[in-house]
Amino acid sequence: MNHAPSEAALPRGFRFAATACGLKKTGALDLALLTSDVPASAAAVFTQNLVVAAPVVVSKAHLEASKGRVRAVIINSGNANCATGTDGYAASVKTVEETARRLNCSPQEVFVCSTGVIGVPLPIEKILRALPGITRNRRSSARSFAELSLAICTTDTRPKTASASFKMAGKRMHLVGCAKGAGMIHPNMATTLAFVATDAAIAPGLLQKTLRDVTRRTFNAISIDGDTSTNDTLLVLANGAAGAPAIKSGTTAHRTFRRTLEEVCSSLALQIVADGEGAQRVIEIEVRGAKKEAHAHRIGQTIATSPLVKTAFAGGDPNWGRVFAAAGRAGVKFDPGRVDIHMAGIPVLRRGQPVDFNERAASNRLLEESVHIILDLHAGRASARYWTCDFTAEYVRINASYRT
Secondary structure (H helix, E strand, O other), X not given: OEOXXXXXXXXXXXXXXXXXXXXXXXXXXXXXXXEEEEEEEEEEEEOOOOOOXXXXXXXXXXXXXXXXXXXXXXXXXXXXXXXXXXXXXXXXXXXXXXXXXHHOOOHHHEEEEEEOOOOOOOOHHHHHXXXXXXXXXXXXOHHHHHHHHHHOOOOOOOOEEEEEEEEEOOEEEXXXXXXXXXXXXXXXXXXXXXXXXXXXXXXXXXXXXXXXXXXXXXXXXXXXXXXXXXXXXXXXXXXXXOOOOXXXXXXXXXXXXXXXXXXXXXXXXXXXXXXXXXXXXXXXXXXXXXXXXXXXXXXXXXXXXXXXXXXXXXXXXXOHHHHHHHHHOXXXXXXXXXXXXXXXXXXXXXXXXXXXXXXXXXXXXXXXOEEEEEEEOOOOOEEEEEEEEOOOHHHHHHHHOOOO
């Protein structure tokens, strides 16, 4: 797994570009374009928030109309184009139409994504002025991909990228991905904006099924602040340019592809958590011994989104009572008298009873960059993992002045 993809790690048949069109007041990169030289199989998951941004509406419609065949995605940061009425919808449509015209493809083969402040009109003229240059300057280079990864960022302190590969039928397939997100992160499909490209060949329907399965264990298993964005989109494109046979369901090749896609998505998801607004450490919550995986997932999510738990981690406080209490209100039935809890490798609760432990030693371990929490219900064989970060005063400062 590589976090900063090299030239050799890029999948064949994809090109990337980014520019500054003036949406960000700082003059930073804010418009990005990812294209496939040929129509690619596409799969996507979107926000389940009832407040949905115009680009999500347009992209969902295009995925269905094209029957899962996509050539490009145009992304802007600095403006979410959400709650902007008919003008916002028209801006997304116009962006798609102009991008398609310059790429000589159908508008239905183009995705559009936006991220930034909600409720501010999108100055479409800035994007339209930049389209000739960004479509002309597409490159299949590591530098262009890095610039694209940076252009989609908002409050991120760094871009998130990942790559992996696998062999099939004597051919090596590559996957490369990027994501943005540091705040308003809580999955209910995927979370934030994320894009993965691969030169493997796979039918749209199977790719969609695979993506949903992978999303459940990666992007749907992280939370920073419990807020689901209005613009969430995770898109995977597979153009088959590696020249290998199409991946079929239930085969060894499919299992390998799914595992490799999960590696990339897991890396991107964890990079988002590590870059959480104001975050100092990543918290991995492992729930064991549940009757069903869904039960373990729900308990892990409840613990991960508890402000009391997250603030305790911010101060290195081994307050296991907050973890225990959060598990108890998750809506999953279990016997509290059978629960064990370990914090950073230290047993703090056994069979529902406190265990004597060194508070100072536990606190020091909880102040490390990565902390592992285990809660064992002793009720079954199912388990799940969930990731979050601590909740600091810096998070409040960042979001108290996000628009001003």
